[in-house]
Amino acid sequence: MEQDLFRGELVRLVAEDTDSMVKAFSHWSRNSEFTRLAGSQPAIPHSARATRKWIEENAEPIKVDNYAFSIRTLADDRLLGDIGLDGVHWSHRESFVGIGIGDSEAWGKGYGTDAMRIILRYAFEELNLRRVSLNVFEYNPRAIRSYEKAGFKHEGRMRGYLNREGRRWDVIFMGILQEEWRNHDDHIAT
Amino acid sequence: MDFQHSLYEAERICLAPIDHEKDPEIVSRWTHDAEYLRMLEMEAARPLSPAQVKKKLESIEKEMDEHKNQFHFTVRMRSDDRLIGFAQVSWIEWTHGSGWIKMGIGAKEDRRCGYGTEVLGLLLRFAFDELNLYRLSALVPEYNEGALRLLKKANFTEEVRRRQALQRFGRCWDLLNLGLLRDEWRSK
């Protein structure tokens, strides 16, 4: 009846064991390029202990409005990062998606795009959402291109929202609707 | 009185308690198989880490102890005690003598081996002969043909069809309640 819901062509989505998440995430937090691409909070490295505390409080409890997964390669089972639908607005059937590939060796190789394909299928065919939103920083063209490839459309920008390295940058908003996803060439249906 | 015939043992499989040290990792693997989850659960399929499974198994035993209206078993191979699934009778309403059954064989390789029939046999005997329930119910999505076949073979009948209650695999499906009365089970 179906291909594996949690698998793509290059990666698969998993519920990661806490110890390996702690190791990986606190390591990646030491790369400021990664943290500045991923978040608007001031970049700061995190200790393993702080990371563990955060994971135990936020990632471990099973929540109905949050579906987060770790990303592992199919070829060699390497942990690359995480992806998730955070803050599902159920009555509107909408959610934001966020992805972070912490392993910088893995950038630009299609892993992120593949993970995004899997999560969109999950959003539209298992959660039965009607739209998925995201925001991305103006200075992250690699991600913007990847999202465009996955079918996201530009919907606007918050001008000068970010202040980094002495200048202002926009935060770009993108979105994809269920019908658009169904018609999109690149999608993998069940 | 058939006390010699163990309530817990069938030909190849047996019902057993939870092993909180070893089981979480195996169950975690099962939850990464979306097909397994989608056959069993109405909630959105989502994989669980061993830590999350551990918490879940602990809360199952806690509930069993506190509410006294459910019985959860692991299903293991008699030959080597290998964990292959679970079986439970729950939502028991003692004054009415009704309960719900649920079971699953976790790994794809272990399905279609006839274990399901053995598990169901033990579960029904436990529910009717030990818990003295009057009737049992099972909740099955229309697309779960394997479960429907298994239950109908055991004399369950379709009692309720909740139209289009499920949305999966790109379309809507009905959700079925199947029921079996103790007399119907005995007469088999």
Added chain:
Amino acid sequence: MIGTNIFQDQKVRLCADDPETLAQAFSRWERNDELWLMLDSDPVVMWSAKKIKEWNEKGEIENPPKEAFFTIHALPEDKLIGFVSLNSILWNQGDCWVAIGLGERDYWGKGYGTEAMNLTLQYAFSELNLRRVTLGVFEYNQRAVHSYEKAGFRLEGRMRGMLQRQGRRYDLLFMGILQDEWKQLQSQAPA
């Protein structure tokens, strides 16, 4: 209509009451065992207002809510007469259960329940955007069965002998209404 107050109609309005008020009312209503027998399969028990209040207070506001619970107030007197709730909301499937009870006997059979149910269905289908609503009703509660049929619910089956009360076995009936069916009823109804 975005501008209308979806919590109010001619005879009733849906509200939220304090745990204290609610507990007092429930404790009083429970002393009428007929109400309990219609509503609940659990053995009849009369809980104190204090105990009920404890339970009400334990229920936090979750996000997203697993339940939308309302009290029913009769108009124009604004009297608390019952409750209605959408619960066990299965968001990914767009399905939920509805439960309704009018505690004040004097208000039975006068259309208050029907109106409250209509407001609740409107809430389910137009605000929560659910696809269907399910309910269970006891075979011997014929007044309720007719009321639900009037509201648009269709019989979807019966679980045989689910209840044993006062020496007899009774079936539990299942009824359901789909968003499309409800929308059609709305378009057919006189304004």
